[in-house]
Amino acid sequence: MTLTVKDLSGGYGQLTVIQNISFTIQPGELTAFIGLNGSGKSTTINHLIGLLAPKTGSIVLNDVSMVMDPIAYKKQIAYVPEQPVLYEELNLEEHIQFMINIYQLDSAETWEEAHRLLKIFRLDDKLNWFPTHFSKGMRQKVMIVMAFITNADLFIIDEPFLGLDVIAVNDLLALIDEKKAAGASFLITTHVMSTLRAHADKFIYLEDGQIAASGSMEEIKDQVPALLIGEADV
Amino acid sequence: MISTLFKNRWLQQWREFSRYLKYVFNDHAIIAFFFLFGALLFAYQQLLQTIPSVWWTQGGLLLILFLTLLLFKTPASFVKSADAVFFLGDEAPLQRLWQQATIYSMLINGTIQGLLIIIFWPLLMKLFDFNFFILLLITLFMIIAKMMLTYVQARQTAAFNTDQLTLINWTAVSELENQRLATIYAFFNLFIDVPGLQSTIKPHPYLERLRSLWPNYRKDTLLPIYLTTFIRKSEYLNLWVRMLIFGLLLIPFTNGYLLYGLLALLQYLFIAQILPLAGSYRRLVFDTVIPITLSNRQKAFHSFLLPLSLMMLIIWFILIVITHNFDINQGIGMLSLVIFTFLLVFLYSDRIIANMFKRRIKHASTK
Known part of the structure; x- marks a missing residue:
């Protein structure tokens, strides 16, 4: 699995938000996208999942171009948005079954995995709950469970730690390590590097829609504001 | 062939509408509509008897006919905000849903346009002295124009740029669908409180x-x-x-x-x-x-x-x-x-x- 982004520029309508972004993500690699509010992290992600079209540049995952063959490209991705989006008329169980159908997963095997994840996130007794009953953090956990039951090659997660309790953050990090070990790649955006520093292989620091620094923590720490790096190790 | 997703979404939406329709057409409203309809028919009859066939009444009627093209032209897509995320695993059914919803909207909007024009037939006959064949031609022309307008709006919403439609702008498609539903629910809201109805905020x-x-x-x-x-x-x-x-x-x-x-x-x-x-x-x-x-x-x-x-x-x-x-x-x-x-x-x-x-x-x- 290799994601190659080359000279990507884009934004919303006439407004250009990101400019000439290039990077690659190798199999089993976790890349952390960091930057302040408005630096272009979520815009880049919206391009990577095909919610926005590039103005220039290319996005290729495993030799499949996002623009040329969006169906085949998107099949390889699982995505957890910053704002959880759920179908208000489906309960948790039906959401999971819907994911199994869409990603054409083995039902018995995936339900077994789903039950394990639901237990980890303390949602196992809420299968008949509707989204309206879930708190913001619970909705976030539902989105995480649904992404992690898939066999996607690339997991794109936008600000996963906002709204999660500390136990859920640790559980999520353990799951990320598990999937990484199985060969999946990750692109995760975050405001604070400290939570991810022990898990990320590479950091990309965005400033005003452009890559201001990239590399390991050691390589970029002098080019990134100290508050973004944070102190605590997880 | 009509996809299961289209059938499900269509049924789901009409089931939701039917919940509100029974409040719209309650006993009091039916009586009020009955009188209003009667008053309108009476006014229309009076108008037909008194309206002179001169350039400004003819021009006014043509303008009104043209303006009817602006009504009921929004295409339905039945696409929801969450679809862009959930259908990452297989976007093909979502694309089929959009295509079938566009054809459905063209047919429905075309039919509504036809009915609107038929309402104006007596006036067209009075002011222009058209025969049935001409009226039929005008009606067909207006139906085709409305279907084309619906198709163009659906395509312009879905396309990031006009020359290719492989990558669909699902955010724009679902936003237009939300706006369409908001207009329908705003109508229902005149009769009963529709929970969760979001109105648009626009500075003037x-x-x-x-x-x-x-x-x-x-x-x-x-x-x-x-x-x-x-x-x-x-x-x-x-x-x-x-x-x-x-x-x-x-x-x-x-x-x-x-x-x-x-x-x-x-x-x-x-x-x-x-x-x-x-x-x-x-x-x-x-x-x-x-x-x-x-x-x-x-x-x-x-x-x-x-x-x-x-x-x-x-x-x-x-x-x-x-x-x-x-x-x-x-x-x-x-x-x-x-x-x-x-x-x-x-x-x-x-x-x-x-x-x-x-x-x-x-x-x-x-x-």
Whole structure:
């Protein structure tokens, strides 16, 4: 699995938000996208999942171009948005079954995995709950469970730690390590590097829609504001 | 072949609509519609007998026919906000849904256009002396034009750029669908509270500059927020404009008691539908904390509502004076309408607002 982004520029309508972004993500690699509010992290992600079209540049995952063959490209991705989006008329169980159908997963095997994840996130007794009953953090956990039951090659997660309790953050990090070990790649955006520093292989620091620094923590720490790096190790 | 996803989404949406339709077509509404329909038919018959076949009536009719193309042209897609995320695993069914929904919308919008044109057939025959074959050709032309307009809007919404449609802009597609549903639910909301109905907030800088000229603008604490909400929340401003236009359309074709009765009905409908604005902040915790009494709320609402209703009446009266002979009967009709409006503003609205805040008054004596 290799994601190659080359000279990507884009934004919303006439407004250009990101400019000439290039990077690659190798199999089993976790890349952390960091930057302040408005630096272009979520815009880049919206391009990577095909919610926005590039103005220039290319996005290729495993030799499949996002623009040329969006169906085949998107099949390889699982995505957890910053704002959880759920179908208000489906309960948790039906959401999971819907994911199994869409990603054409083995039902018995995936339900077994789903039950394990639901237990980890303390949602196992809420299968008949509707989204309206879930708190913001619970909705976030539902989105995480649904992404992690898939066999996607690339997991794109936008600000996963906002709204999660500390136990859920640790559980999520353990799951990320598990999937990484199985060969999946990750692109995760975050405001604070400290939570991810022990898990990320590479950091990309965005400033005003452009890559201001990239590399390991050691390589970029002098080019990134100290508050973004944070102190605590997880 | 029609996809399962299309069938499910279509059924789901109509099941939802049917929940509200039974409130729209309740016993009282059916009687009101019956009378309104009768009045419209009578007015149409009068119009057919009296309208002269001259250049400006012919031009006016052609303009109205052209304007019908602007109605009911939004394509349905049945795409939801969550679809872009959930269908990452296989986007093909979603693309099929969009394609079939576009064809469905073209057929439905084309049929509505056909029916609208058929309504104008008697006028077209009277003003242009067209035979049946010409009328049929015009109707077919308008149906095809509406279908094309629907298709173009669907495609323009979905395409990031006009020359390719492999990558679909699902955000724009679902936003347009949400807007379409919001318009339908706003209609249902006239009859029953639709939970979760989100109205659009849009600044209108020109109107906003006029706010400070409103009578008592700086005296009544709640007046600025009522007025700002009215200007920026599309459902309220559109309501005022809609009622004003309905009245203006009625005036040239009706007269006497029927005209003043219908205008009074429009005033009542306007005030009844704008009253929820007085209680629209009840769920904000802020609204329970501010030191405002019930009579402050009622007074601010009078200051907000009276100029709006009077402006509507003045515009209607100007058109009545222009299109009808002004005599003592017209004067009595106008005066009655003004008195009726004052009663609605000062008595009816007070009672409704008091009921709105009744429960809160029970629990907190100062509010």
